[in-house]
Amino acid sequence: MKRIRNYGKNINLIIGSLILFAVLIMMIVSFFYTPYDVNEMDIANKLQPPSLVHWFGTDEFGRDIFSRIMVGTQTAFFVGTVSVSIGLIFGVLIGGVSGYFGGWIDEIIMRIIDALMAFPGIILALMLVAVFGSGMVNTSIALGLMAIPGIARIARSGFLQSKDAEYVQAAKLMGQTPLRIMTKHILPNVISPIIVAASIAFAVAMLAEAGLSYLGLGVQPPDPSWGRMLKDSQGYLVSAPWYTYAPGIVITLMVLGFYLLSNAIRDISDPRSRK
Amino acid sequence: MRTIYKNFCVISILLVVAIFISACSGKEGEDTANDTNKINIRINNDPDFLDPHMAEASITFQMLLNIYDGLLIGDTDGSLKPSLAEDYRISDDGLTYTFTIREGVTFHNGEPLTVEDVQYSFDRLMGTTTGEPLSSDFDNIASLNTPDDKTFVITLQEPNSAFLTYLTALNSAIVPKSNDGKHNENPIGTGAFKFNSYSPENNLVLEKNENYWKEGLPYLDKVTFTFQPDDQTALLSLQAGEMDIVSVGSHRVSEVEEQFNLEYQDSNSVLLMGYNQERELFTDIRVRQAINYAVNKDDIIEAAFSGYATKLGSNMSPAMGDVFKEGMEDTYKQDVDKAKELLAEAGYADGFSTTISISSHAALYTNVAQVVVENLKEIGIHAEIEVVEWGVWLERIYQGRDYDMTIIDFTGVLSPYETINRYVSDADNNFFNFKNEEFDQLMSEVLVESNTDRQKEIYQRLQEILSEEAAAVYLADYQIIWALNPKLEGYKLYPYFFHDLAEVRYTE
Numbered sequence: 001m002k003r004i005r006n007y008g009k010n011i012n013l014i015i016g017s018l019i020l021f022a023v024l025i026m027m028i029v030s031f032f033y034t035p036y037d038v039n040e041m042d043i044a045n046k047l048q049p050p051s052l053v054h055w056f057g058t059d060e061f062g063r064d065i066f067s068r069i070m071v072g073t074q075t076a077f078f079v080g081t082v083s084v085s086i087g088l089i090f091g092v093l094i095g096g097v098s099g100y101f102g103g104w105i106d107e108i109i110m111r112i113i114d115a116l117m118a119f120p121g122i123i124l125a126l127m128l129v130a131v132f133g134s135g136m137v138n139t140s141i142a143l144g145l146m147a148i149p150g151i152a153r154i155a156r157s158g159f160l161q162s163k164d165a166e167y168v169q170a171a172k173l174m175g176q177t178p179l180r181i182m183t184k185h186i187l188p189n190v191i192s193p194i195i196v197a198a199s200i201a202f203a204v205a206m207l208a209e210a211g212l213s214y215l216g217l218g219v220q221p222p223d224p225s226w227g228r229m230l231k232d233s234q235g236y237l238v239s240a241p242w243y244t245y246a247p248g249i250v251i252t253l254m255v256l257g258f259y260l261l262s263n264a265i266r267d268i269s270d271p272r273s274r275k
Numbered sequence: 276m277r278t279i280y281k282n283f284c285v286i287s288i289l290l291v292v293a294i295f296i297s298a299c300s301g302k303e304g305e306d307t308a309n310d311t312n313k314i315n316i317r318i319n320n321d322p323d324f325l326d327p328h329m330a331e332a333s334i335t336f337q338m339l340l341n342i343y344d345g346l347l348i349g350d351t352d353g354s355l356k357p358s359l360a361e362d363y364r365i366s367d368d369g370l371t372y373t374f375t376i377r378e379g380v381t382f383h384n385g386e387p388l389t390v391e392d393v394q395y396s397f398d399r400l401m402g403t404t405t406g407e408p409l410s411s412d413f414d415n416i417a418s419l420n421t422p423d424d425k426t427f428v429i430t431l432q433e434p435n436s437a438f439l440t441y442l443t444a445l446n447s448a449i450v451p452k453s454n455d456g457k458h459n460e461n462p463i464g465t466g467a468f469k470f471n472s473y474s475p476e477n478n479l480v481l482e483k484n485e486n487y488w489k490e491g492l493p494y495l496d497k498v499t500f501t502f503q504p505d506d507q508t509a510l511l512s513l514q515a516g517e518m519d520i521v522s523v524g525s526h527r528v529s530e531v532e533e534q535f536n537l538e539y540q541d542s543n544s545v546l547l548m549g550y551n552q553e554r555e556l557f558t559d560i561r562v563r564q565a566i567n568y569a570v571n572k573d574d575i576i577e578a579a580f581s582g583y584a585t586k587l588g589s590n591m592s593p594a595m596g597d598v599f600k601e602g603m604e605d606t607y608k609q610d611v612d613k614a615k616e617l618l619a620e621a622g623y624a625d626g627f628s629t630t631i632s633i634s635s636h637a638a639l640y641t642n643v644a645q646v647v648v649e650n651l652k653e654i655g656i657h658a659e660i661e662v663v664e665w666g667v668w669l670e671r672i673y674q675g676r677d678y679d680m681t682i683i684d685f686t687g688v689l690s691p692y693e694t695i696n697r698y699v700s701d702a703d704n705n706f707f708n709f710k711n712e713e714f715d716q717l718m719s720e721v722l723v724e725s726n727t728d729r730q731k732e733i734y735q736r737l738q739e740i741l742s743e744e745a746a747a748v749y750l751a752d753y754q755i756i757w758a759l760n761p762k763l764e765g766y767k768l769y770p771y772f773f774h775d776l777a778e779v780r781y782t783e
Contacts, residue, residue, distance in 0.1 A: 041578070220659075221645050236526060
């Protein structure tokens with residue numbers, strides 16, 4: 001009961017989930033309905049300020065910015081989900097094997113992870129996109145690869161700590177296979193720091209997607225992406241500032257939401273950081 | 276609670292910084308540098324060479340044409356006028372060009388201009404002594420002669436009606452023989468301004484040539500070309516009075532039009548959408564015409580250039596003067612029904628899928644492509660945009676000709692022949708894979724045609740063929756917009772990249 005009451009007091013959790021919930025709703029709605037067709041141009045009405053007709057105004061082609069922000073949510077979530085999934089699956093697998101078996105396997109894997117870690121993530125993503133070509137799927141994969149080392153390390157330390165725990169010894173004595181021990185016994189006990197890392201990775205991936213799109217390497221036009229909108233709007237900063245505000249604020253809110261949420265999860269799940 | 280407090284702290288600090296930065300940038304200083312007689316001009320990048328025979332970039336000549344003169348000069352209307360050659364004669368067979376060299380011209384180092392210097396300049400370009408030509412423009416020259424000390428004769432192997440266009444400082448600047456080997460470090464010419472200093476990635480400084488051969492010119496004492504790749508920074512420098520001439524993006528005109536004089540230069544460029552006519556889809560003229568009918572040029576001009584562009588109908592801009600064929604820009608006025616009809620006739624009633632491959636180095640191409648995609652959607656063509664790096668574009672699309680459709684702009688040259696010779700079937704740079712017998716035939720005819728009226732007729736017919744055959748979708752010649760310090764006068768616009776500062780001066 002005490003724990004549950006604590007959830008309610010955690011303001012990070014409340015604000016973070018509210019933001020993410022709102023964005024999630026926006027994304028779901030965008031699949032069925034947007035005020036305007038996202039790519040429909042109306043050049044006579046370009047760069048209109050926000051009004052009742054166009055809530056966030058229109059861009060340089062007269063496209064509705066609010067509709068594009070809505071559909072941009074799909075892009076952000078797609079990239080976030082795919083890259084975090086890749087990061088989680090491979091990160092946990094690699095980190096788990098490394099931590100559980102230890103010895104030379106651990107040495108080899110962790111040195112490779114070290115090397116990947118030493119590489120600045122965004123540069124790695126840039127390189128992969130340059131080699132395999134730009135676009136949403138490639139960007140997601142590149143960002144997923146970028147997320148693997150961090151998650152692998154956290155998973156490894158969890159598995160390393162737990163592999164000699166009594167419940168693991170007991171499971172071993174019962175003759176269970178390593179795979180079953182790792183997935184059924186250890187993983188549930190070490191999952192919370194991994195979830196924290198994954199939710200941060202989600203925010204990082206969205207931000208990196210915006211960055212890559214800003215550089216022209218992420219999502220390709222005309223499909224909307226927040227980063228690309230930010231880039232396109234930059235030339236109109238003085239004449240049409242609302243064009244920049246919309247994607248800028250949404251990106252900031254989104255990342256803030258994920259950070260608050262991950263902070264909250266950490267506070268709740270880690271007894272030491274609880275006040 | 277502590278974490279959220281920390282977050283708020285960070286956010287508020289960022290906000291304060293943002294406000295501070297925007298407050299700084301908004302200031303408008305009045306302390307312009309024009310109390311003395313000097314001018315500061317923004318140039319996007321460094322020159323590739325100061326040696327005019329080595330340089331290729333058009334932005335380099337934008338500056339260097341103030342230092343160097345050629346035998347002729349391209350005037351503001353695109354016609355050729357005498358410069359260092361006072362006069363010239365062309366023989367009836369079109370093979371011998373006789374130039375009278377202007378008297379009383381001195382180089383910046385004080386030496387008088389002689390025919391030896393002219394001969395030296397052409398020898399250097401042709402690589403007569405070194406065996407390594409610096410330019411291929413003069414491969415057609417059979418011999419150079421200097422019968423007396425003010426006459427220079429060029430004899431060609433074959434007649435070439437476009438030859439005179441190679442004789443401006445853009446292709447053949449006249450440099451002094453005595454400066455051999457030092458043209459890049461210490462540029463010396465006969466122009467209105469002489470070289471003072473060059474600091475890479477910073478600026479190029481020129482000073483007044485007191486002995487300029489045009490009496491009374493120039494007015495300015497000092498010219499500084501400042502290299503500033505960032506448009507935003509350049510605009511701010513202009514507003515702060517640190518720069519006097521800056522190019523302004525069309526969408527930012529509203530920010531500067533009140534305080535500055537604006538000059539709209541027809542850049543003589545041709546922005547077009549090309550298709551690979553080796554690909555089966557585009558071998559059919561009906562498909563090409565359908566695409567032409569689908570595209571709305573007005574929308575493109577409005578979206579990409581805020582209206583500051585001239586609609587085109589063929590591969591030539593009105594800035595080319597009287598060889599330009601008028602009235603073709605609406606040949607393919609947007610007509611969705613007609614486009615659909617043509618597509619249906621060609622057997623693509625349900626449309627098809629294709630890719631528009633463009634370079635990432637300028638937002639222009641993406642902007643145009645996005646409008647085109649929407650236009651094509653209306654006639655059932657599903658086009659995907661593929662953005663590639665400039666290097667990849669040059670290699671794969673321009674040289675490799677591996678693409679469906681692309682969007683590109685060609686910067687203007689003075690020679691009408693050069694402007695359209697990429698459409699000759701076997702031209703190296705015919706990346707459209709355009710093939711038309713009449714076109715090839717007329718192109719070889721115009722080279723040997725000595726009658727200028729007949730030349731014009733042929734060039735106009737050539738432009739018609741490109742339009743009739745729908746060799747590409749000809750979109751626009753966009754304007755370059757220059758914002759000038761309002762106290763300046765005498766700035767002239769040319770159909771090529773040239774900041775002519777000889778006649779520029781302050782009004783007060």
